Amino acid sequence: MTAPRHAPGGFPVVGIIGGGQLARMCAPPAVNLGLTLSVLAEGPDAAAALVTPSAPVGSYLDVDDVVRFARDCDVVTFDHEHVPQEILQRLVEAGVEVHPGPEALRHAQDKLVMRKRLSDMGIPVPAWAAVSSLEEVSAFADEHGWPVVLKTPTGGYDGKGVLVASSPDEAREWVERGGGLLIEEAVPFVRELAVLVARSPSGQAAVWPVVETVQTDGICTEVLAPAPDLPEELATALVERALRIAGELGVTGVMAVEVFQTRDGGYLVNELAMRPHNSGHWTMDGSVTSQFEQHLRAVLDLPLGDTRARNRWTVMGNVLGGQYRELYPAYRHLMARDPGLKVHLYGKGVRPGRKIGHVNVFGDDLDALRERARHAADYLQGTVTE
């Protein structure tokens, strides 16, 4: 590995472990601010490696790769939450600035740790337990009813690692794999919300407006910013809770708090993600400061930027892989149809259902914006053809 080449003027090198789209989308604000990125990439064609001059290939599971990579960086942060605690500890012991730090990151790595901590803090969460036998599953269901939700405590994303089981039989295979599971009540929620917060090592924090996230088959497909018709007191409570979680867990960088809005007008915290998050992609075009710029500012302990929305509404639509291997030819029709559409593609190969990009639109008419975002996402997926 050669050291990343960087600009004169005292500008730091921000290292990102993982070369996915979240690392990739840090590149534009890094260019603007004169910062240098270095990415520990899964391969030379990783999404972020395609746009970053310094992108050594290595494994986040290999302590030597990670330590060697970190040596050239002024601060290290993450594209994902999968770097093992032992490796994170080694970085800290070597004097590397790691944000978020291992202690905070544990709560995004292990859902059991997260559930316990939030419960201890008095944050409303779904009823939950740790289970490792079918008897325990049935006992939980006797108390909270079927169906139940089973989750692998680590490694899940985009609906993977989550099973809704309506009977002991449906739970059997997952339980017998061993290793222990998180079990939760199936919450009859009204909709899903997300709160995005950034916090710096100095303790400064900033929150974007609360958004509504729309999921399809466990994958976020649409984000409405801000969440329509959100009662003021609920918005205030969620922002206060997100700031409290960030502060008490010692989060540094961006954190997303995923929330169920319940039928009684309350809420339950579902998940935590300690990195820029799909629910914040709208900020790239819709907020004064994007989550990617903010994440860089936070991990560098720079003052945080203004998180206000720039328009009445911003709508984000996720682009999932579909019919087309070649996406570029779709630009011609898409851009002609909607000159205000902001397209973000990740440089990833198309596989059905894979998140390969997103679009943002902003303006005053929410219904029209949703139609525009959905059309663009559907057109790029090939499910509409005009």
Add this chain to the structure above:
Amino acid sequence: MTAPRHAPGGFPVVGIIGGGQLARMCAPPAVNLGLTLSVLAEGPDAAAALVTPSAPVGSYLDVDDVVRFARDCDVVTFDHEHVPQEILQRLVEAGVEVHPGPEALRHAQDKLVMRKRLSDMGIPVPAWAAVSSLEEVSAFADEHGWPVVLKTPTGGYDGKGVLVASSPDEAREWVERGGGLLIEEAVPFVRELAVLVARSPSGQAAVWPVVETVQTDGICTEVLAPAPDLPEELATALVERALRIAGELGVTGVMAVEVFQTRDGGYLVNELAMRPHNSGHWTMDGSVTSQFEQHLRAVLDLPLGDTRARNRWTVMGNVLGGQYRELYPAYRHLMARDPGLKVHLYGKGVRPGRKIGHVNVFGDDLDALRERARHAADYLQGTVTE
């Protein structure tokens, strides 16, 4: 040179000759759109080379360097207007898509060619002549009065290549250098304006709102978008003229038309630039489509984006090199003082008076925005310290 590595999906490689800040600022929209940039850079530390994985080093004056570079690109465009016509012709003969093409670009390379063409088109320009002797200078001054403005027809920028002469003696040295000069009347203008237009090879064109540019010692220091108190009929005339110039000259990509607003409420066209331009840096944060995204779309013959302003006002302040060698430490105070400030630094070494970056601010109160932009620029230059 190795071929630029690019994303799957039919995405093209856009080659930019020259690795300055204009090429650098194409990187963020290229990331967003999944396009691959390749930059023919002056050196490995050129502003754009620092942020572009494919940045072969070579000279724009060397036909072999340029032809070899272009071989890996689907389209070639420019960071500056200095590539010689012979080399441009060679590219065209080799079948390379070059935008803008040599014939259009001549009008931005040679001010005499430009003046003649605009005069022939009936576009208002300052009184002018080609001169190569002191007698011709004096004859021009007898008709139009002293002082006169002398310009080297090629190669000038940022006030370089321009001399205001109040007597034959002051003109002597420039005239005796030989090579011929453009002489112009010194226009008693009220202020300077700029019109930014983008045009695609298919002939689609789009114009941003007309802006006011404020110059200090021949260097643009501030841009107000849109130009305050601009009479509707003048705005309409300027937009119409800019579109006509772009069309008749066959411009492809972004072109800036620099204009004097005269005391009688009319205008005279001063300069043309055929590339993204300092007067359009406000669009990065202030318009739905930035000039850099638009330039990429135009040279690829993609449909053009919405050029509307996102706020009532956007103010751009240029950052010139000053006291500090290290700019990064200034971020702490600057970002804390103004969380809405958008900073753009170019990764260039600091030299007094050199353009090393700019800031944008947007909102409703023009005076407050001007104060914020000026403070940030002054603080980065070191002329204010708090």
